[in-house]
Amino acid sequence: MADSECIHNRGKDAVLVIGGGVAGITASLDLADAGQSVHLVESNSHLGGQVSKLDKLYPTDHCAFCPLWTDIKKCMEHPLITVHTLSHVKELKKESGEYSAVILKNPHYIDEKKCVFCGRCVEECPASAIHSGWEHACPPSFVIDDTTCTKCGDCAEVCPTGAINIELKEEEINLHVNDVIWATGFKEADLSHLKEYGSGTHPDIMTSMEFENWTAEGGINKGEIVKRSNHSVPQNIAFIQCAGARDLRMIPSCSAVCCMHALKQAGWIKRRNRTIDCYIFYTDLRTVGRDYYRYALREFEGTEVKLIRGRPGLIHPLPDGDGIAVQFENTMTRKREIRKFDMVVLNGNIQPSLIQSRPGRTEKMAIPPMDKEGFFNTESDETSNFACGFGLEPADVAESVIQASAAAMGVLNKESDQR
């Protein structure tokens, strides 16, 4: 049980933004710039959400962290925004037009305001439980992983500023807010029950975000493309689109962002190593947004990413472990083939995070109505007043940010209605 330290916050004009990804940050900044105080709740130790894990952004090939970094810093420094990281909403009740929320804050054992990033705690820790938080955080700090920490206290003894307090407990914060904006984003879904994708059967069959981390410039391999099984350079890589998506068994809808994401990943692989053949297995290549089609053309005409229209029926590791067999029908030639690939990237299995954590609508959690897939009911116009980003509907960065500003405007207008 948590020691609850109730901090009553009569933030009369406050708005609660749930989710600190791109959408949540934008909504918070917009509201705060308009004079509203905001409480921004994020479950991770830093803001940025899924975009902070990306290497590059389409269609401009910007590094993902740089523009994000600016907005995160503005969020953290804004006098009207209170950021709660390592936190989630435990209770949310709606009472006569207002909301009362209980936020459960997991302890930051290392106080970010006092950590000078010297690293002595990391050296001292016997369980290797301390690692650097988001590397682009400004100011940078270390984070203690609760699951491996043995609570020995050695780190606290060597910390020169006394920033570490391992005795800290969870905190509950009570808030009264006028409005809530849901910006909960997406998470990758488990594909192991759709056996044909071979998820989890071979180290070189990866999900899209795993692959992003594996091949990112700033990632584990410093931008080098190697196989996860034996660290040699792959000869070819298959990107499987619509894995789990547009599939009535799992995710009936189209996840909207994956086609561009795969084109971007494949294009960058080719740029870093021309010898690797990249194949994208698609159904429809959805390139709807600004400049997306030309970006796609550039990848398959310029950098020679190959496209095969067909959803593979079987992805299976080869018996000797070296390589993965992909069986597919090329629907444009109507030929069935089995080809050996060194790496396979599964793309498409992304779902709204809320449906994954399944908090359920109860008296204690006033979640707006969601459809079966976890998207907020978009039948009415009202949903754009309180939801944004992937939780509202599958959306990329530009869309999410627009939705976030519109949600913020909706909240602001609702306030002026009530006045």
Next chain:
Amino acid sequence: MGVLESRTQIIVREVKMNQPGILVFACKWCGLIGADAAGKKRVSLPARFRVISVECAALVETDAILRALAGGIDGVAVLGCHIGGCRYTNANHASIKRFELLKDLLDTTGIGGKRLLLSFGTAHEYHQFEEIIKNFFDELAVLPPLDPWLSPFGVVS
């Protein structure tokens, strides 16, 4: 002007050390982030380089680069953001062309275009910064030191 003469003499004395010196102009975004990350990772680099941070690579004047080279600094590196990534709406676009022109000019005048290193969008990770600086040191080590008496007051203005 007495200060200038005494400073120039100090430069002459120190240039006689055998390690080349590099002056790095790093834009506060892509350039400095890489340098910073290298520091945070405690990468070991040779110490003979100095970093001047600028808002945008466009702010680095040709004059400044030439003064640096004329003052005995063996190499100048300009680190900026990649094309299309400049926070100031492609302010770096024109400046890249200017620097490449300067590189050609340095080649033509015999100073050596190799002494000007341009990295736009390729130095923002710690390993990239490390590689660029180390490679630059290696390249400059095989070039002869610049004669500081060539023009201690700068070539332009």
Next chain:
Amino acid sequence: MANIVVFLCRCFGEIDNTIDFDLLRKELSKDTSVSSLSIVDSLCLETDIEKAAFKINESKADRVLIAACSILSRGNLPVNGLIKEGMERHKIGLVDIREGCAWIHNNDSDGAVKKAKDLLNMGISALQHKEKSEDMSVTVHPDALIIGAGPAGLAAAASLAKTGFKVNILERANAPGGMLRLISQLYPTGEDAANKLNPYIDEVENNPLITLYPQSKIVSIEGYVGNFTVQFASQGKDNSIQSGIIIIATGAKIFFPTGLYRYGEIRNVITQMEIERQFLKGSFDVKKTVFIQCAGARNEERPYCSTICCPASLKNAMRLAEEDPGSEVFILHRGIMTPGNVLEKYYRDALSRGIQFIRFEEERPPRIMGDDHVESVEVYDAVNGITRKIETDLVVLSTPLVPNDDNARLAQMLGIEVDRYGFLSEIYPMHPLETKMDGVLICGSARWPVASDQAILQGKAAAMKAVSYLRQSEIAASTLSRVPGPKSGHARVVPDFCTGCGNCVAACPFDACHLEKTKGRYISKVDMMRCKACGNCVSVCPNGSMQIPEHNYRMVGEMIKWAF
């Protein structure tokens, strides 16, 4: 000589275990411009900043040099802290001797201390020569100007008026509504477009805060955020409006594919907009229809996907199928673009209604057969590998939206850019409705083809961005930065030396420089509201008369001299 107080931060030993601080202290004590040198354990915790401020006041120093960690790490904290205590920004210098020195040269303490000494010397000379830029403030006109009264413009106007701001809307046509007036029903709900539009039109007519100027033509736009002046003519009368921000919602243009698929040549080959017009008049009788997607889009002249044509075809196809269950509808496509959950379900619905989809390739487009009216369409079904001949009464071409002809002219008046296709350009990547000119926002199809629901969303979002400007009574030019914190300065020209060459005017990405005739010759003048201190003008100025005071040539020259 300036009076400089130097603080050397040890960072609890992180810095001075590599760099010999005693040596540094000895070297700096020889420098006459250093009035005092303090070595501290840290400078970034709250109590440190108070102590530092106290010390500075005590020593009556002019300027402060802080040698600590990087500005991207914790170095910003003492700088901002001292500014809060009342010091001026240009009198504080920050030198990175941690990430940039001690940590990166941890194996070479001789080299590191030499570097630290040089960096400190550079910092001192920089401080001595750093100057302060001018700043200016403009009083904000708390009115908004929206150009275009389509769904995007109307939504923006409604949101802003609800927040309490006065809104003026300039509309080219003689009534509001834009392209939404030409649409019969909306996808995916099937509701009448008028249902969506009328509440907004009512709002515009009845809300005293909103004024609509129909039949408007813009003559000129001048000024900057907080104070734009727009001259225009409306219904024959000349007029001028001042506003704090401008939202561009001018929409896009309908494309007539003359010559494509024999459009204009034979009867019953129509566009999507023409079928909408038919629906608006009432239902009509057609037994067989063929929709052809990407007619004039995703090709060489227009290499983009126009977003709305696939869902629009699904909508109209389903309507035809519904109104006459015996009718046959084919959609010939190169990939149905229905991303997301709502649209993908819409696609499945269309499939279940019996609409037939045939995929063709760009290299083998369908052919229209018939003499004076369409009789059949021949298409190579790329998935089944056979050529099909579909008898049909009607062919509907899904054409893209194209940019308005006067986008380029409008962009030039505003100082913003158009992209390669002709649509108005935004700032990537997390600010899709903002342009490179502060206070000018774009939304709707003027930015990129969108359907009305997205246009309305974008209108609301643009209104939100506008609020942050409009609610300020004054905007200082230094706050219009693209980064956290104020701008680093403004470009400044020394009028006596300026030769009026105009290089700066051409080089500035923000159009902040212009030439003015003063005392018989042209001299460059910098508009501080637009300048972002990127430095392009400084680099192209042939004689150095354009400088950024916080980074002027003397300062850089001195830093270079002291670098080694």
